Amino acid sequence: MSVFLDRERELSQLHERYQSDGAEFMVLYGRRRVGKSELIDQFLRTSRGIHLIAREESKQLQLRKFSADLSAYFQDPFLQKNGFSDWDSFFEYLIQHADPRVVVAIDEFPYLIKEDPSLPSVLQEYWDTHLKNTSIFLILSGSSISMMESATMDYKSPLFGRRTGQILLHPLRFIHVLDYLGDMKKAVEFYAVFGGTPAYLMAADPEENILKNIEEKVMREDSFLFRDVDFVLRTELVEPRYYFSILYSLAQGNNRIGLICNDTGLSKSVVNKYLSILIDLKLVHRRIPVTEGQKSRKGLYFLSDNLFDFWFSFVNPYLDTLERGNAPLIVDRYVRPHFARYVGKHFEGMVTDLFDSFNRHGLLPFVFTRIGSWWHRGEEIDIVCLAEDEHRILFCECKWQDGVDATEVIAGLRRKAPLVSWHNDRRKECFCVVARSFSRRADGEDICLDLDDCTALVEKVRTGKE
Template sequence: MSTFIDRDRELSHLHERYRSDRAEFVVLYGRRRVGKSELIDQFLRTATGIHLVAREESKHLQLRRFSADLSAYFKDSFLQKTGFSDWDSFFEYLIQHADDRIVVAIDEFPYLIKEDPSLPSMLQDYWDRRLKETRIVLILSGSSISMMESATMEYGSPLFGRRTGQILLQPLRFIHVLEYLGDMKKAVEFYAVFGGTPAYIMAVDPERDIMKNIEEKVMREDSFLFRDVEFVLRAELVEPRYYFSILFSLAGGNHRIGLICNDTGLSKSVVNKYLSILIDLKLVHRRIPVTEGHRSRKGLYFLSDNLFDFWFSFVNPHLDMLERGNAPLVVDQYVRPQFARYVGKHFEEMVMDLLVHINGDGFLPFVFTRIGSWWHRGEEIDIVCLAENPHRILFCECKWQDGVDAAEVFAGLRRKAPLVSWHNDRRSEYFCVVARSFSRRAEGEGISLDLDDCAALMERGRRGRE
């Protein structure tokens, strides 16, 4: 199986920039492990250019490293002997070699800024006066989302308005992990644990079952995923203590501000502040009912990365046992008994992604324009799809269970449907249930999909797009 999953859209964007007739300045950023470096390398397989990787070291060593890389790429023995003395000589060298189309990708750009805060101003000067008249495709990449945004996109930055494009690289969608693994049940279980971060997905062994992967890839103290959540948080956050408390509370099912405050003992102002930072880092996201506007006060907060959710649910509470080599015991005593419930709370996200993927393929009763969850006063519906002119609404429940009675689920949906306040007097209503398997389908009452049906829809959609 390929070790590079999807990213067709992002590669297409980069190649479109590469084929343009002007200088391009692209900002590529996203969380650690999300695949930025691999995307650059894949792009450079069919584009002419060089991938420079910055390190957290002195300016002198940074320039020496870039000198060595560029001298090797251009076979320049003089540069190999002399090297760059400063950033001015580095930019002058790029200008001299950019008469023909060339990509220069500088990875982990924030490390360079951290060592030399004047670098964005220098780059702005060179771009405005000379680089933008060349044929260069300059890519600045970085894992520190806040620093990349502040250094390249915010109004006060010297580089504001200079970029010609930007790509915020997101984790892989469920449908792409499903295409990679090739088995629906396995994809659901693996995605619930490892999420869509490419480095995490590539760490798994698809030939072994999910429990063995959890034991060996997440819970063994010598596995890289065992400490990676802590590593990412400590690399991104100055004071991780409160963040750990909030993330642990979210993993425990506290999704409202008040519940998080009660659970952590932190004040509302502190929780709001730290949640805002976690949202900026793409580690937490806020959901609102699909029928509400973005200013709704009904927002709930969830962990954005499934591995973080799993780690705070099952690894962090048992670190002492795991550090003593008791991974098999923790899996048997704590993970296995709660695993179906844990997967179930993520299953609706995967079904939602599947529905988005097949929207417009003709399987659903209409093409929806909005999709999300709904809740109000203790009642909730996993997925609600909406379409305007005429008004149509689809209610869907997701059950990570075998032997589901679809008729019972449809009855529950019909009871809750009138509670969803959205054009109630002039809408057409449809119903759907997705489960591992059914004991009774209740044909004619709505759409019922088991895992085999979902796999067939994915395959039909793939063939239709070929």
């Protein structure tokens, strides 16, 4: 099943630039499977241009392929017979065909650099001397985030300062997956497992329940997702065994550097080094309490992709058993009993995304300017929203459970609220609980949102009603 999900903002950005008069040099990058190629193809449906896809092969074969693709697009029999002999002839050809406006999207650009490190320097010369004065719309795209940044944005690169714009393509937000699936409960469960990576979501079957999807789409040894996490890591990383150890430790809930060191046996310097690389690759992110500054020493580390978290939690530990065709056994014995707890640790992030959407439409008690989690000395609050000008604060707990007693949860929030150091002497406090369902709701102004309430608010966002 192929569905193009969201990306209206990125498409709009590309189309706005396409309407400009001058040359454009766009850098499009992001993790594998995040939808870069599909975004280019969607853009080209309403724009004049060609999508060139690089491969891991010799320079000669790469040039031969680009010659064939361009000769077919421009209907050029001469190029078809002769082809490009080097990158100079390739860029000379682009100069000759850059007017009227044409999009030339070169996908997997890092493959070309890997084969010929001089390519950025060649492109820099042609851009500076000719291409920037044409109507060309050049897109360089790639999945190796570190190589794309170093090759096109680093001050040491020949291409530094040449790009006219860049798009770092992120995974889809929960709100967009909800739009796709339609049902709140199903969207929460599917997002907890497959995350926001379009290729992973497209591998799932929305007509089946989540446990059947896990068994068939993630844990079967012949399924695409069974090996993809391993494939991505081994493609991106030089010493995967250390990274695997750190990612597995994070999936087990070891979110502090000290805990990771104790769990893996790796030194603090090694863990710091590899965490830094994983953050650069957008596989791990660091969170700090919402009331702290970026230099806070209270940072915690989490896996950025839910499928990676699920894979290291439930697939990697049982690989031998799964490879013998025992997916139903692992789902029944290990996934089913712990699944609600697993979803619960991701539910907070989904509610945060919903709140961000509600906030833009004024559907919460006040418009916040900061949102995040809070923790200190063993105490924690799932979501804290701050309105810095008005000194208003909202405390929220997220419970992926049915029959929640909201009065008990809010009592706990009221106990912890004074521990949150933020304008304590003059702030106005609000309290909120989000759960699958409630056995008892709170009285007064306290907010209780079950899945039906959240669905109703999402509908208000869609229709623009307040």
